[in-house]
Amino acid sequence: MAARFAIPRTLRWLCCALLLAGVMLGGLHADWDFSLISRRAAALYGPLGEGQQRIDAWQRLLATQKQVGEAEKLNVVNQFFNKQMRYEEDIDLWREVDYWETPIQGLWKGAGDCEDYAIAKYFSLRHLGVSSDKLRITYVKALRQNRAHMVLTYYSTPEATPLVLDSLINEIKPASQRTDLLPVYSFNAEGLYIPGAKGNKKVGDTKRLSRWQDVLKKMQAEGFPVETTN
Numbered sequence: 218m219a220a221r222f223a224i225p226r227t228l229r230w231l232c233c234a235l236l237l238a239g240v241m242l243g244g245l246h247a248d249w250d251f252s253l254i255s256r257r258a259a260a261l262y263g264p265l266g267e268g269q270q271r272i273d274a275w276q277r278l279l280a281t282q283k284q285v286g287e288a289e290k291l292n293v294v295n296q297f298f299n300k301q302m303r304y305e306e307d308i309d310l311w312r313e314v315d316y317w318e319t320p321i322q323g324l325w326k327g328a329g330d331c332e333d334y335a336i337a338k339y340f341s342l343r344h345l346g347v348s349s350d351k352l353r354i355t356y357v358k359a360l361r362q363n364r365a366h367m368v369l370t371y372y373s374t375p376e377a378t379p380l381v382l383d384s385l386i387n388e389i390k391p392a393s394q395r396t397d398l399l400p401v402y403s404f405n406a407e408g409l410y411i412p413g414a415k416g417n418k419k420v421g422d423t424k425r426l427s428r429w430q431d432v433l434k435k436m437q438a439e440g441f442p443v444e445t446t447n
Contacts, residue, residue, distance in 0.1 A: 249279070249344065249441060249442070250440060251273075251276045253440040254321065254439050254441065257439045258272070258321050258439050258440075261438060261439065262325055267327065268327060271325075272321065272324050272325070274297070274301065275301075278294070278341075279344055279345060282294075282345055283345055287347055287351075287371075290342060290345050290347060291342070291371055291380065292389060294338050294341045294342055295382040295383075295387070295389055296387060298334050298338055298341075299384055299387050302324070302326075302328055302333070302337075302384075303327060304329070304330060304384065305326075305329065305330065306330055310326060310328055310329070310330075317332055317333065317428045317429070318333040318337075318432075319336075319432055319435045319439060320337035320341070320436075321436070321439050322435070323336075331366050331368070332354075332367040334367075334384040335355075335367045335368055335369045335382075338369045338382050339352055339369055342369075347371070349405050349406035349407065350372075350405065350407055351372050351373065352369060352371055353370045353404060353405045354367065354370075354403060354405065355367065355369070355370045355379075355400060355402075355403035356400075356402055356403065357398040357399055358398070358399040358401060359397060359398060360397050360398070360399060361397050365401075366385070366398070368383045368384075368398065369381075369382040370392065378391045379392045381395050383395075383398075400412045403417065
Protein backbone atom coordinates (compact mmCIF):
# COMPACT_ATOMS: atom_id res chain seq x y z
CA MET A 218 0.00 0.00 0.00
CA ALA A 219 1.33 3.41 -0.88
CA ALA A 220 2.68 5.92 1.60
CA ARG A 221 -0.27 8.16 0.69
CA PHE A 222 -2.48 5.92 2.89
CA ALA A 223 -3.30 8.00 5.97
CA ILE A 224 -3.70 5.76 9.00
CA PRO A 225 -5.64 8.16 11.26
CA ARG A 226 -8.16 8.96 8.52
CA THR A 227 -8.49 5.31 7.63
CA LEU A 228 -9.00 4.30 11.24
CA ARG A 229 -11.91 6.71 11.44
CA TRP A 230 -13.71 5.33 8.43
CA LEU A 231 -12.77 1.74 9.19
CA CYS A 232 -14.59 2.05 12.49
CA CYS A 233 -17.76 2.30 10.40
CA ALA A 234 -16.57 0.09 7.55
CA LEU A 235 -17.54 -3.43 8.43
CA LEU A 236 -20.92 -5.04 8.26
CA LEU A 237 -19.35 -8.23 9.54
CA ALA A 238 -20.95 -7.97 12.96
CA GLY A 239 -24.32 -8.46 11.29
CA VAL A 240 -23.63 -9.87 7.84
CA MET A 241 -21.07 -12.45 6.79
CA LEU A 242 -20.39 -13.06 3.12
CA GLY A 243 -19.28 -16.47 2.01
CA GLY A 244 -19.77 -18.24 5.31
CA LEU A 245 -18.76 -21.81 5.98
CA HIS A 246 -22.01 -23.39 4.87
CA ALA A 247 -22.72 -21.28 1.80
CA ASP A 248 -21.90 -22.82 -1.56
CA TRP A 249 -20.15 -20.72 -4.16
CA ASP A 250 -21.50 -21.30 -7.66
CA PHE A 251 -18.50 -20.39 -9.79
CA SER A 252 -20.42 -20.83 -13.03
CA LEU A 253 -22.84 -18.14 -11.89
CA ILE A 254 -20.05 -16.02 -10.46
CA SER A 255 -18.10 -16.07 -13.73
CA ARG A 256 -21.19 -15.14 -15.74
CA ARG A 257 -22.03 -12.30 -13.37
CA ALA A 258 -18.44 -11.05 -13.40
CA ALA A 259 -18.33 -11.04 -17.20
CA ALA A 260 -21.59 -9.11 -17.30
CA LEU A 261 -20.26 -6.58 -14.79
CA TYR A 262 -16.70 -6.16 -16.01
CA GLY A 263 -16.60 -7.41 -19.59
CA PRO A 264 -14.65 -10.37 -21.00
CA LEU A 265 -12.60 -11.99 -18.25
CA GLY A 266 -9.82 -13.12 -20.58
CA GLU A 267 -6.90 -14.67 -18.71
CA GLY A 268 -8.69 -13.76 -15.51
CA GLN A 269 -11.04 -16.69 -16.09
CA GLN A 270 -8.10 -19.07 -15.81
CA ARG A 271 -7.10 -17.50 -12.51
CA ILE A 272 -10.68 -17.73 -11.23
CA ASP A 273 -10.85 -21.37 -12.31
CA ALA A 274 -7.60 -22.04 -10.46
CA TRP A 275 -9.07 -20.41 -7.34
CA GLN A 276 -12.14 -22.63 -7.61
CA ARG A 277 -9.92 -25.73 -7.84
CA LEU A 278 -7.91 -24.64 -4.82
CA LEU A 279 -11.02 -24.16 -2.71
CA ALA A 280 -12.44 -27.50 -3.83
CA THR A 281 -9.29 -29.49 -3.07
CA GLN A 282 -8.00 -27.95 0.16
CA LYS A 283 -10.97 -28.28 2.51
CA GLN A 284 -9.70 -31.44 4.22
CA VAL A 285 -6.11 -30.41 4.84
CA GLY A 286 -4.89 -28.93 8.11
CA GLU A 287 -5.06 -25.23 8.81
CA ALA A 288 -1.31 -24.74 8.45
CA GLU A 289 -1.47 -26.14 4.93
CA LYS A 290 -4.51 -24.03 4.11
CA LEU A 291 -2.64 -20.91 5.17
CA ASN A 292 0.36 -21.80 3.04
CA VAL A 293 -1.61 -22.75 -0.06
CA VAL A 294 -3.82 -19.66 0.02
CA ASN A 295 -0.91 -17.32 0.73
CA GLN A 296 1.18 -18.74 -2.10
CA PHE A 297 -1.74 -18.74 -4.51
CA PHE A 298 -2.58 -15.05 -4.30
CA ASN A 299 1.06 -13.97 -4.08
CA LYS A 300 1.64 -15.82 -7.34
CA GLN A 301 -1.57 -15.01 -9.18
CA MET A 302 -1.59 -11.26 -8.47
CA ARG A 303 1.00 -8.56 -9.03
CA TYR A 304 1.20 -5.42 -6.91
CA GLU A 305 -0.26 -2.31 -8.52
CA GLU A 306 -1.41 0.97 -7.00
CA ASP A 307 -5.13 1.75 -6.96
CA ILE A 308 -4.64 5.00 -8.83
CA ASP A 309 -3.02 3.12 -11.72
CA LEU A 310 -5.32 0.11 -11.68
CA TRP A 311 -8.69 1.69 -10.85
CA ARG A 312 -8.08 5.45 -11.27
CA GLU A 313 -9.08 5.89 -7.63
CA VAL A 314 -6.98 6.86 -4.63
CA ASP A 315 -8.18 3.96 -2.48
CA TYR A 316 -10.22 1.11 -3.95
CA TRP A 317 -10.97 -2.22 -2.27
CA GLU A 318 -11.24 -5.12 -4.71
CA THR A 319 -13.27 -8.26 -4.41
CA PRO A 320 -11.25 -11.47 -4.88
CA ILE A 321 -12.88 -11.84 -8.31
CA GLN A 322 -11.77 -8.36 -9.34
CA GLY A 323 -8.24 -9.10 -8.16
CA LEU A 324 -8.09 -12.31 -10.17
CA TRP A 325 -9.73 -10.69 -13.18
CA LYS A 326 -7.11 -7.94 -13.19
CA GLY A 327 -4.37 -10.21 -11.92
CA ALA A 328 -3.34 -7.27 -9.75
CA GLY A 329 -4.13 -5.31 -6.63
CA ASP A 330 -2.50 -3.58 -3.70
CA CYS A 331 -1.90 -4.86 -0.21
CA GLU A 332 -5.47 -4.74 1.12
CA ASP A 333 -6.69 -6.68 -1.91
CA TYR A 334 -4.31 -9.55 -1.16
CA ALA A 335 -5.41 -9.60 2.49
CA ILE A 336 -9.12 -9.51 1.63
CA ALA A 337 -8.80 -12.32 -0.93
CA LYS A 338 -6.87 -14.49 1.52
CA TYR A 339 -9.40 -13.77 4.28
CA PHE A 340 -12.41 -14.87 2.24
CA SER A 341 -10.57 -17.92 0.91
CA LEU A 342 -9.63 -19.16 4.37
CA ARG A 343 -13.10 -18.46 5.74
CA HIS A 344 -14.57 -20.54 2.91
CA LEU A 345 -12.08 -23.32 3.69
CA GLY A 346 -13.41 -23.48 7.24
CA VAL A 347 -11.04 -21.28 9.23
CA SER A 348 -13.10 -19.44 11.83
CA SER A 349 -13.20 -15.66 11.73
CA ASP A 350 -11.90 -15.34 15.30
CA LYS A 351 -8.59 -16.82 14.11
CA LEU A 352 -8.23 -14.31 11.28
CA ARG A 353 -7.66 -10.58 11.34
CA ILE A 354 -7.04 -8.18 8.52
CA THR A 355 -4.27 -6.08 10.03
CA TYR A 356 -3.00 -2.62 9.22
CA VAL A 357 0.69 -2.17 9.91
CA LYS A 358 3.46 0.24 9.16
CA ALA A 359 6.08 -1.41 6.95
CA LEU A 360 9.17 0.10 8.53
CA ARG A 361 11.64 -0.71 5.78
CA GLN A 362 9.42 0.83 3.14
CA ASN A 363 8.19 3.57 5.51
CA ARG A 364 4.64 3.15 4.35
CA ALA A 365 1.28 1.88 5.50
CA HIS A 366 0.60 -1.74 4.64
CA MET A 367 -1.99 -4.46 5.16
CA VAL A 368 -1.51 -8.15 5.96
CA LEU A 369 -3.66 -11.05 7.11
CA THR A 370 -2.85 -12.48 10.52
CA TYR A 371 -3.79 -15.90 11.89
CA TYR A 372 -4.13 -16.81 15.58
CA SER A 373 -4.11 -20.54 16.34
CA THR A 374 -5.45 -19.64 19.80
CA PRO A 375 -6.57 -16.27 21.21
CA GLU A 376 -3.28 -15.83 23.10
CA ALA A 377 -0.97 -17.19 20.39
CA THR A 378 1.59 -15.13 18.54
CA PRO A 379 -0.07 -14.56 15.17
CA LEU A 380 1.30 -15.79 11.87
CA VAL A 381 1.61 -13.16 9.15
CA LEU A 382 0.39 -13.76 5.58
CA ASP A 383 2.02 -11.00 3.58
CA SER A 384 2.12 -9.94 -0.06
CA LEU A 385 5.69 -8.69 0.43
CA ILE A 386 7.18 -12.12 1.15
CA ASN A 387 5.99 -15.65 0.48
CA GLU A 388 7.14 -17.19 3.76
CA ILE A 389 4.60 -17.18 6.58
CA LYS A 390 6.38 -16.09 9.74
CA PRO A 391 5.30 -15.42 13.33
CA ALA A 392 4.73 -11.75 14.04
CA SER A 393 7.61 -11.91 16.53
CA GLN A 394 9.93 -12.45 13.55
CA ARG A 395 8.41 -9.61 11.52
CA THR A 396 10.13 -6.76 13.31
CA ASP A 397 9.82 -4.81 10.07
CA LEU A 398 6.07 -4.49 10.64
CA LEU A 399 4.51 -2.27 13.30
CA PRO A 400 0.86 -3.21 14.00
CA VAL A 401 -1.63 -0.36 14.17
CA TYR A 402 -5.06 -2.01 14.28
CA SER A 403 -6.94 -5.01 12.93
CA PHE A 404 -10.45 -6.26 12.32
CA ASN A 405 -12.47 -9.40 11.76
CA ALA A 406 -16.09 -10.51 12.06
CA GLU A 407 -16.11 -9.80 15.78
CA GLY A 408 -14.93 -6.20 15.65
CA LEU A 409 -12.03 -3.79 15.61
CA TYR A 410 -8.85 -4.28 17.65
CA ILE A 411 -5.80 -2.26 18.63
CA PRO A 412 -2.53 -3.72 19.94
CA GLY A 413 -1.72 -3.35 23.62
CA ALA A 414 0.67 -4.52 26.31
CA LYS A 415 -1.53 -7.53 27.09
CA GLY A 416 -2.38 -8.40 23.53
CA ASN A 417 -4.97 -7.04 21.18
CA LYS A 418 -7.77 -5.04 22.73
CA LYS A 419 -11.22 -5.01 21.19
CA VAL A 420 -12.35 -1.42 20.87
CA GLY A 421 -15.83 -1.99 19.52
CA ASP A 422 -18.09 -3.53 16.95
CA THR A 423 -18.42 -2.09 13.50
CA LYS A 424 -22.01 -1.44 12.57
CA ARG A 425 -22.12 1.44 10.14
CA LEU A 426 -21.26 1.22 6.45
CA SER A 427 -18.21 2.13 4.40
CA ARG A 428 -15.68 0.54 2.00
CA TRP A 429 -16.16 -2.92 3.48
CA GLN A 430 -19.85 -2.76 2.72
CA ASP A 431 -18.90 -1.84 -0.81
CA VAL A 432 -16.84 -5.04 -1.05
CA LEU A 433 -19.78 -7.08 0.26
CA LYS A 434 -22.18 -5.45 -2.19
CA LYS A 435 -19.85 -6.06 -5.10
CA MET A 436 -19.44 -9.70 -4.12
CA GLN A 437 -23.20 -10.09 -3.87
CA ALA A 438 -23.52 -8.62 -7.36
CA GLU A 439 -20.93 -11.13 -8.54
CA GLY A 440 -23.12 -13.98 -7.33
CA PHE A 441 -21.66 -14.80 -3.91
CA PRO A 442 -24.25 -15.82 -1.31
CA VAL A 443 -24.80 -13.85 1.86
CA GLU A 444 -25.30 -15.36 5.29
CA THR A 445 -26.79 -13.32 8.10
CA THR A 446 -25.52 -14.18 11.57
CA ASN A 447 -27.82 -12.08 13.70
